[in-house]
Amino acid sequence: MEKDMQENIKLEESEKIKKIAKQLLKEIGIKTHILGFKYWVTALLLVIEDEENSETGNIVMMKLYSRIARKHKTTFSKVERAMRYVHLELDLKQQFDVDYPINNTALLFLLKEEVMNRMHNTPETQNE
Numbered sequence: 001m002e003k004d005m006q007e008n009i010k011l012e013e014s015e016k017i018k019k020i021a022k023q024l025l026k027e028i029g030i031k032t033h034i035l036g037f038k039y040w041v042t043a044l045l046l047v048i049e050d051e052e053n054s055e056t057g058n059i060v061m062m063k064l065y066s067r068i069a070r071k072h073k074t075t076f077s078k079v080e081r082a083m084r085y086v087h088l089e090l091d092l093k094q095q096f097d098v099d100y101p102i103n104n105t106a107l108l109f110l111l112k113e114e115v116m117n118r119m120h121n122t123p124e125t126q127n128e
Contacts, residue, residue, distance in 0.1 A: 014045060014049065016119060017044065017045050017048050017049070017115060017119065018041055018045060020115050020118045020119060021040070021041045021044040021045065021111070021115055022037075022041055024111060024114055024115060024118070025037060025040055025041065025111075028087075028090060028092065028095055029090045029095075030086045030087065030090070031086070034082075034085070034086050035082045036082035036083045036084075036085055036086035037086060038072070039068050039072065039079050039082050039083050040083060040086065040111070042068050042071055042072070043064055043068055043083065043108060044108070044111055044112060044115055046064060046067055046068070047064065047108065047112050048112060048115060048116065061080075061104060061105050061108075062076070064108075065079045065080050065083075080104065083104050084103075084104055087102070087107055092107065092110075096110050098110070
């Protein structure tokens with residue numbers, strides 16, 4: 001019974017992460033019908049649920065692309081390309097108020113921070 005409660009809590013948290021991630025991606029201008037949109041949602045979910053993936057470096061991103069590819073039954077390179085494609089024409093430097101180039105790694109960590117902030121600042125958590 002306790003195990004079922006823990007699984008339900010984890011499922012609720014996963015759904016909350018997905019909801020916030022989707023909302024944030026739409027806000028920054030990523031179109032929902034583009035394939036990379038769902039890969040970004042998956043990436044954020046995996047990184048937030050598994051903090052060991054939140055280290056910096058290309059090796060971690062490669063592992064993340066592979067995990068996303070397995071989950072969506074596609075290839076590593078297609079995942080990387082789709083995730084890169086969705087933000088190529090957006091002015092993310094201005095959106096996130098940064099002065100460095102934003103690649104997939106940088107965007108992942110900027111988005112992760114924003115999702116985490118929103119998770120901890122939702123009306124549900126403020127009432128507790």
